Amino acid sequence: MSKDFLSVSDLVASASEKEILHGVSFEVSEGEIAVLLGMNGAGKSTVASAIMGDPRFKVSGKVKFLGKDVLKMPVFERARLGIFLSFQSPIEVPGVTTTEMIRSVKEETKCGFVSLDEVRGGITESAKKLGTNIWFAERDLNVGFSGGEKKKNEILQMLSLRPKLVILDEIDSGLDIDAGARISKVLEEYQKESGCSYLIVTHNMRVLKHLKPSKAILVDDGRVIAVKDGTLVKQVEKKGYKAVLEEIQKEVA
Numbered sequence: 572m573s574k575d576f577l578s579v580s581d582l583v584a585s586a587s588e589k590e591i592l593h594g595v596s597f598e599v600s601e602g603e604i605a606v607l608l609g610m611n612g613a614g615k616s617t618v619a620s621a622i623m624g625d626p627r628f629k630v631s632g633k634v635k636f637l638g639k640d641v642l643k644m645p646v647f648e649r650a651r652l653g654i655f656l657s658f659q660s661p662i663e664v665p666g667v668t669t670t671e672m673i674r675s676v677k678e679e680t681k682c683g684f685v686s687l688d689e690v691r692g693g694i695t696e697s698a699k700k701l702g703t704n705i706w707f708a709e710r711d712l713n714v715g716f717s718g719g720e721k722k723k724n725e726i727l728q729m730l731s732l733r734p735k736l737v738i739l740d741e742i743d744s745g746l747d748i749d750a751g752a753r754i755s756k757v758l759e760e761y762q763k764e765s766g767c768s769y770l771i772v773t774h775n776m777r778v779l780k781h782l783k784p785s786k787a788i789l790v791d792d793g794r795v796i797a798v799k800d801g802t803l804v805k806q807v808e809k810k811g812y813k814a815v816l817e818e819i820q821k822e823v824a
């Protein structure tokens with residue numbers, strides 16, 4: 572397990588003149604399953620977006636991925652290096668199908684021609700794993716999709732693009748119980764087969780059914796409060812954020 576995989580140091584992010592992240596630091600190793608925990612508004616999605624390069628945020632600090640400082644790179648270069656972000660609220664893109672979008676990202680990241688047949692072959696295989704209809708991929712991206720369908724479509728894209736670092740921002744919100752369990756299994760299989768790392772943001776933990784996180788990063792008000800092992804996830808589930816944050820405050824006092 573290489574340690575020089577993802578390292579976030581002193582990450583500051585602002586939007587609309589408001590500082591949201593006040594110096595966030597943590598690491599994720601190669602093949603590691605890490606969970607980013609925190610209350611609503613703590614800054615989890617902002618961390619995810621800043622790593623991916625969302626232009627809405629003004630950022631400073633350092634985000635090193637595979638030895639490269641990615642903070643000044645455009646989104647497509649980060650994707651080319653193998654970073655993938657599944658959005659908390661996937662956007663609708665009229666006029667572009669999922670198949671076309673996957674093809675263009677593949678061409679961008681591989682720097683060359685990719686045939687539609689190749690893309691459709693991959694999509695058929697992934698759709699089988701997810702239990703979805705392949706015709707969703709021929710519809711305009713996310714347009715008119717239900718909440719759960721949008722989330723499944725994110726995983727379909729992930730499986731097609733084969734990233735090394737997968738950031739999942741509430742992938743389980745909107746999924747029914749069966750779909751949540753199935754996606755957890757699909758994520759487990761992809762991790763075993765590819766050796767990828769996960770940085771998972773979640774509120775309902777169902778997505779972790781088949782995944783064993785070895786690291787939990789707890790953020791509050793734009794700061795990392797604690798980096799612990801996976802047992803912190805269970806503690807939060809049992810006691811809630813307020814109690815866990817108070818306990819940690821007492822530990823450090």
Ligand SMILES: Nc1ncnc2c1ncn2[C@@H]1O[C@H](COP(=O)(O)OP(=O)(O)OP(=O)(O)O)[C@@H](O)[C@H]1O
Binds near residue numbers: 586589591611612613
């Ligand atoms: N573009 C923006 N402009 C202004 N404020 C923003 C912007 N994006 C995020 N924020 C604010 O930054 C804070 C952190 O937001 P963020 O979406 O990162 O929280 P979160 O931890 O993902 O919460 P949740 O669990 O509810 O998804 C919130 O107070 C939010 O309103």
Ligand SMILES: [Mg+2]
Binds near residue numbers: 615616659740
């Ligand atoms: Mg969020």
